[in-house]
Amino acid sequence: MSLDSFKCRKQLQVGGKTYTYFSLPDAEKAGLTGISRLPYSMKVLLENLLRHEDGRSVTKADIEAVSAWLDNKGKTEKEIGFRPARVLMQDFTGVPAVVDLAAMRDGMVALGGDPNKINPLVPVDLVIDHSVIVDEFGSPKAFDRNVELEYERNEERYNFLKWGQGAFANFRVVPPGTGICHQVNTEYLAQTVWTRRDSDGSTLAYPDTLVGTDSHTTMVNGLAVLGWGVGGIEAEAAMLGQPQSMLLPEVIGFELAGRLNEGVTATDLVLTVTQMLRKRGVVGKFVEFFGAGLDNLTLADRATIANMGPEYGATCGFFPCDVETVRYLRETGRAEERVALVEAYCKAQGLFREKGAAAPVFTDTLSLDLSTVLPSMAGPKRPEGRVALTDVATAFAAALSGEYKKAGDEGRAAPVEGRDFQLRHGDVVIAAITSCTNTSNPSVLIGAGLLARNALARGLRQKPWVKTSLAPGSQVVAEYLEKAGLQKDLDALGFNLVGFGCTTCIGNSGPLPAEISKAINENGLIAAAVLSGNRNFEGRVSPDVQANYLASPMLVVAYALAGSVTRDLTKEPLGMGADGQPVYLKDIWPSSQEIQDYIARNVTQDLFRTKYADVFKGDARWQGVRTSTGLTYAWNSGSTYVQNPPYFQGITKTPKPITDIRGARILALFGDKITTDHISPAGSIKAASPAGSYLIERQVRPADFNQYGTRRGNHEVMMRGTFANIRIKNFVVRDQDGSTPEGGYAIHQPSGERMFIYDAAMRYAQEGVPLVIFAGVEYGNGSSRDWAAKGTALLGVKAVIAQSFERIHRSNLVGMGIVPFVFEEGTSWKTLGLVGDETVDIPGLSEVQPRQKVIARVTRADGTGFDLPLLCRIDTLDEIEYFKNGGILHYVLRQLAA
Known part of the structure; x- marks a missing residue:
């Protein structure tokens, strides 16, 4: 129970139900002067402190310091204790976290305590999404074969996670083959406003907040959910009820104006934003987006921008709740009762962005006119290394001679054993539609499907040296691509479904064909990868590929057709059509209206509700995973996957x-x-x-x-x-x-x-x-x-x-x-x-x-x-x-x- 120094605990009636909440307007009247002018993200932090005031971990002085933020704008070193509503994990980072919890139970026994005291005190969701590898690709059997290999390789880990699901309270596991944790979070787990039973028996309503053991936890900021990535160590402490110690942040306001031009994608926008913010320097700061341009961005577009918070270095990239947030919650099948609560609560708290409202007070601001954004990629090894599409070929040539020390070697061709083609510097050997950043966004995925359809109609095919893959962020994506009839077009160009999870972006691209790998390494070739991801650091995507480019799913398909980053796709043809005439990118690029028409017909509320109806059940393989029982884990000394640290x-x-x-x-x-x-x-x-x-x-x-x-x-x-x-x-x-x-x-x-x-x-x-x-x-x-x-x-x-x-x-x-x-x-x-x-x-x-x-x-x-x-x-x-x-x-x- 909060000490409630500012007497702001009150009740809210929504749809016949009564909720208790801590009112920010009432706190302002009680002495927190001017807090209605705070950035929305700071209001969320303030509510968190009001609700958890206990005189120890959160004091009245801590709360007053948030009000004083308006005077210093975050430029003082004031420590606060933030308690997130929940924790999100993926399996790569989640397994060691559960290992540590299991080891802590052993440690508790050693100290003479009760091992059952080691339990998550806040809800924890672990999504198994990082273990699928693109071994099989370009065939109808790719998905089944990759899943089969995933289970073979990870039997010990999955057994351990199933033990954790049974042993720990407040701990849920989303099984393999469901989707990427950030997309599952945005489409299903996140609620924007969270509720729980309070100690006095009332239903408490408060902002949905979280920390996650993956840096791209920030994606859910697009849904007005304040959250960011932490290490597994911090996440474990949060699970165990410890406040997240943090300094009150500076908040950089990023103003968006206008709208994107025809042919410009959300990916182009986020690469531009990333470059601008990395140059501005926002490490350790909050970024909050505002301005009339928000009215022209879908929630999926916002999530795309929020996702890449780690790439521009910010703690978070926050979008306040507004009519688009409410629309998205309803369209993705959230309960109508919850949608009504979100709108009523955010409006009562001053957390709802109204069109034309005055901008909050920020530490500093920068702005972007959306109409100035150009088609772009980022590479060859930094997410902030944005290059306009018109300049990709020349920039690669410069990197080849400068970065890679291959001056004078540009035209050399290397034979490929047993194949009727040669490889050159800049040839695209991986084209992957993957990662949470873009596979959450129907506009670029439907766009990729339509571009594939148009390319096929003109007689174009992918180059034979390109390893193609499609790893959607959720089963919803696969369903709407199938429903729209676009998956067969992607299949025809080798973009068969390879799995649901984070693949190429984290290095799970799988091996290249042996003869391709051999040609690259024996000839010192600087091969390229084009992926719709958020990370392109050197050595990350594949040990055989040094030049990695981030791009929209549509450009991923385009470069699979062109086969090389040494070609200017804005001027040079992708290839020769069936009629013997050159086909250019502009000839097959779908219009924004066509994309939106397909979205309206195929991305429906029923689709989300159906796919998430039994999200924790898993398929027959998951249900067949053997589990052990007991409060403490029976460590297997012979295991090479799980050991007691x-x-x-x-x-x-x-x-x-x-x-x-x-x-x-x-x-x-x-x-x-x-x-x-x-x-x-x-x-x-x-x-x-x-x-x-x-x-x-x-x-x-x-x-x-x-x-x-x-x-x-x-x-x-x-x-x-x-x-x-x-x-x-x-x-x-x-x-x-x-x-x-x-x-x-x-x-x-x-x-x-x-x-x-x-x-x-x-x-x-x-x-x-x-x-x-x-x-x-x-x-x-x-x-x-x-x-x-x-x-x-x-x-x-x-x-x-x-x-x-x-x-x-x-x-x-x-x-x-x-x-x-x-x-x-x-x-x-x-x-x-x-x-x-x-x-x-x-x-x-x-x-x-x-x-x-x-x-x-x-x-x-x-x-x-x-x-x-x-x-x-x-x-x-x-x-x-x-x-x-x-x-x-x-x-x-x-x-x-x-």
Whole structure:
């Protein structure tokens, strides 16, 4: 029960039912002056604090600080405790979270407590969507074969998740083959306004909010649901009732005006927005969209923009509730009672955006006229690397000579064994309609189907070297494509259904045909992939493909027809038609009106209600998965998928005292923008790697290695794969010519031996030597991978010193007991002349306070040294407690045991 200092608890009548809620207008009258002018996202945070005021985790002063935001606009460091209504997980990040919960139950037993105390206290939904791989493609049997392989590979994981579903309260699992978690969330799970039974027996209504163990949790911001991605560590704490410690954010208002021109897609828009916001710099900030242009965007368009929050670096990209939100909830089959509550509640709270209403107060603003957006792609390796479609070919040519050092090699053709074609630089070997970003949007999927139909009518076919795939975000999408008669046209161009899940975008693209892979690698070709995803980091999509381009599903089909990114599709033909005449992209591009007509006929309310009627039941395969029972999990010591992690072994009721870092060695010197894909194990497991050696020692054949993502429940595999990305560069390591090789290598000091980073870390551990890492700007950007922090901790790293951090990864490092530090402005390990053979001392950690300045001591190999001023990025008092306990889960476990 809230203390309700502002006397704002009142009742709302909707459709004959009575709801209790915390009224923002009443709170304003009671002293929170001006809060009606706050950004909508800040109003959601304010309501959260009003509802949870307890005098401890949320105080009256915390609430007043939100009102004071209007004066400082987020430019003060005020910590608050945010409690999300629910938690969303996908299986890659969800399995280790459930592993940790199971391990916490064992830890609770060790501390003499009740294991049943370890249960989610808020609703948790886990959607199994990251395990399907595109092995089979371009045939009618692709879907069944890929699902069959998925179950074969993941039997142990699925057995474990089914145990979790039965063992834990408040925990639901959406089975494989249903859809991508963010699309299932937007189409079904999210409610915009949440309800629960309060302690006094009344029905409490409040904004639907969440955190998710996938960075693209932000997609649901398009449905006026405030949420963002966190590491599995933070999500587990939220599940266990801990507030999410955060600083009151700056809120950047993004004004949209006008409407998109004919032929311009939501994908083109989001790539433009991403580029603008990345340039503006919004890391750690909220972005909220406003302006008359919102009236010209469907909810699917909004969800597309919100989805890519991690790509533009914001905590969230929020769209307020309005008539389009209400329309979408109704059209996707939400209960009419809930739709009525959403509209009435948001209007009563001042959370409903009315046309022509004054804009809220923002920290800062930027604007975009939608009519200026051009057809675009992003690549070859950054989501913010937008290139106008007219410039893709010339930009690739520039990258070929500059980025890839292939000047003078542009025209070389490489033979392909057993095939009647040759490959060249820039040839598209993967064309994938995939990922949550665009497969949530009927306009671009129907558009892709119509473009395929028009291409077939003119006699065009996909190029034989292109691996084509279609992985829709939900079963609803497959159904409306089938219903519209467009799936057969996509099938005819090789875009057969390969599965429901996150495939190519996370590296589950599957192997290329052997002869294609061989031609690429033996000839040093810079092959291309075009995908409708949100991530195109190097080494992510496929180990054979270096140039990756994000594009709308329509352009994915177009590039499958053209076969190369070296062609200007705005001027050059896609190919020759059946009549012998050239066919251009403009000849087959469907009109906006035609697309909308197909949507109106085929994307219906009944479709959503039917497909989500038994969403947790699963198919016959899921129902046949064997499960175990019991409050604690019966760990299988022989499993290579799920193991009991070492975090809680030997845990004591009180934490051990914090010690200073003394004589630490530098495990790695990294450059700028090291992503969590570089840090965390992801993609395929190489036989000649520490993780591969571990599996081979346990009689696992390389053909059965699966991938790192599916083995996230086994810390032994994951710690061996940390920093093992094939493209990562550790500048401690130098070849004879002075260059730094790619791959996860380190130099053990003082021996000078080169070895894998994992092997070096284990050698240091045996020697009792602590480790530090130095890095550049935006360390840890990308997906919210908790293993990027867990693996780092298990390798013995005590501190990471960087020029700046991405928000989620900084938080996760603290959550694993690692201290993040930042250099003073203008300083970097490069300006300091570090080479990697130095030692580092960092004193004062036992007394460290939030954002405290400390002085480290760096000693060079020749005995000389210097003092290094650093800012400790443990940002809040709660984070200090997590650090002192050795991590957030240790803190929670001790609290529950006490």
